Amino acid sequence: MPAFAVTTTAHRYEATVERGVLRRLRDFLPAKHGKVFVVATDDVWALHGSAVATGLDGTDWHRLVFPGGEERKRLASVEAMADRMVELGGDRSSLVVAFGGGIVNDLGGFLAAIYMRGIPVIQIPTTLLSQVDAAVGGKTGANLVGGKNLIGSFHQPLAVLTDPDVLMTLPxxxxxxxxxxxxxxxxxxxxxxxxxxxxxxxxxxxxxxxxxxxxxxxxxxxxxxxxxxxxxxxxxxxxxxxxxxxxxxxxxxxxxxxxxxxxxxxxxxxxxxxxxxxxxxxxxxxxxxxxxxxxxxxxxxxxxxxxxxxxxxxxxxxxxxxxxxxxxxxxxxxxxxxxxxxxxxxxxxxxxxxxxx
The missing domain is CATH 1.20.1090.10 (Dehydroquinate synthase-like - alpha domain)
Structure with missing residues (x-):
């Protein structure tokens, strides 16, 4: 299946659409990297976490649990995950994998954009909406009471990995x-x-x-x-x-x-x-x-x-x-x-x- 390139002034990466791509996640990691932090909700992890775990076999990785929901797409959630990364020894060599729907893609990308003033992120969208929109393009953010995504940054990912098979479990x-x-x-x-x-x-x-x-x-x-x-x-x-x-x-x-x-x-x-x-x-x-x-x-x-x-x-x-x-x-x-x-x-x-x- 195809891969489509995004080329900006400072970055070039590919959005890969491929069945089973989660199981070869290691292929998309930098040659030199530190700890890998996977942002995911419990429900997505229960359905497809084993594929990501297989894809990260042999790496030092940890899961950051995001409770989910638009109402939790707030700075408080980002701070909680960043604190957990510090506890687990995250540093400037670390990498975030945003594994979930659009909210996780936005929030995980924002976490990567601001942790240690910016570390890499790989986007793995698991909903149709995130696959066709949210995961591609480097837009990250969190909500304020006044509206959606009013806090955020542009932070282009290392790669976007899209597996159409995961859509079969979507409600x-x-x-x-x-x-x-x-x-x-x-x-x-x-x-x-x-x-x-x-x-x-x-x-x-x-x-x-x-x-x-x-x-x-x-x-x-x-x-x-x-x-x-x-x-x-x-x-x-x-x-x-x-x-x-x-x-x-x-x-x-x-x-x-x-x-x-x-x-x-x-x-x-x-x-x-x-x-x-x-x-x-x-x-x-x-x-x-x-x-x-x-x-x-x-x-x-x-x-x-x-x-x-x-x-x-x-x-x-x-x-x-x-x-x-x-x-x-x-x-x-x-x-x-x-x-x-x-x-x-x-x-x-x-x-x-x-x-x-």
Whole structure:
């Protein structure tokens, strides 16, 4: 299976998509390294920890237990794990392996970015959402009360190791949540991927190997190409935020307890699609296609707890807002987008109302 390169000013690494890759984790370690610290939740470790243990056979490694949950994606968790690393003799030669879903990838990467002012990290994503999005690109972070990932840094990994086999143990809701990020990649950059999600829904939902491998590999390819072109999100990389502005507001409004991240992004994509049409960037036909495909991979949790008047103020707190101006990623077709700032508040309000209706 393929490996896709990410090349930035200071780093080059590969995102490998390969069945069974966890069992050869040693092949991706630096020739000289100290202790290896694996960040993982108990549930992921119970399912797939034996493969990682096999892959680390012969190395000096320790597991750092992260309790899991968006509500624990906070600085307190990072500090607790860093303290444990000190107790176990971690130093500047140490290495972190972030083994889990998007939260673990973000938090484990952030731990590596700041421990001893920065040590290497290898990302091993175990959810569909993290495989196609969170693990690639070097974005790390923790949440504040005011919003998601408001503290963090760019810290590119040594490698990203993606094993599609681990997706077979994902609960259906978690799997569906990741599919919305795949649809996002199709909308923003790859019409054939969008058509796969549109036309092959039974194969995708059945987790048929060929369909899973195609959508994961294509998503990783797109993410690697975008990150290579724009590591620090100064331009092109902003398109990856399609659906995230409203989606993040929905998560924050419900205290990260009602929606999975991918579900919020799915609803946010519907809002962004309505907004694209209202702003005259997207045709009615393409708008309906996108909304129909997103809805086909539902159901979503109830939107009853959400109120437009509460979501609107949260938009300006999004980390992508600049000096109080919200920047929206709008679709201009299937496979193309643009970033637009300064849209009228009433237009944004209408798009959200249509989504919540």
């Amino acid at each position: 259906e809701r978690e799997y569906r949540a990741g599919l919305f990020e795949v649809i996002k990649h199709g909308v923003i950059a790859c019409e054939p991927l969008f058509r796969l999600m549109q036309n092959e829904q039974p194969r995708v939902m059945a987790r048929e190997a060929g369909a899973v491998e195609q959508m994961v590999a294509e998503s990783v390819r797109i993410k690697c190409e975008v990150v290579t072109a724009d590591e620090k999100e100064m331009g092109l990389r902003k398109i990856l935020n399609f659906g995230h502005t409203v989606g993040h507001a929905m998560e924050a409004e419900t205290k990260y307890a009602h929606f999975l991240h991918g579900e919020a992004v799915g609803l946010g994509m519907i809002a962004a699609t309505h907004l694209s049409r209202l702003a005259g960037r997207l045709s009615e036909a393409h708008s309906q296609e996108i909304i129909d495909v997103v809805n086909a991979y539902g159901p979503f949790p109830s939107t009853e707890p959400l109120r437009t008047e509460n979501l609107m103020p949260r938009l300006v707190k999004d980390k992508k807002a600049i000096q109080g101006t919200v920047h929206f990623v709008l679709a201009t077709g299937i496979g193309s987008t643009e970033v637009v700032a300064g849209l009228p508040a009433e237009m944004v309000r209408e798009a959200i109302e249509l989504t919540l209706a």
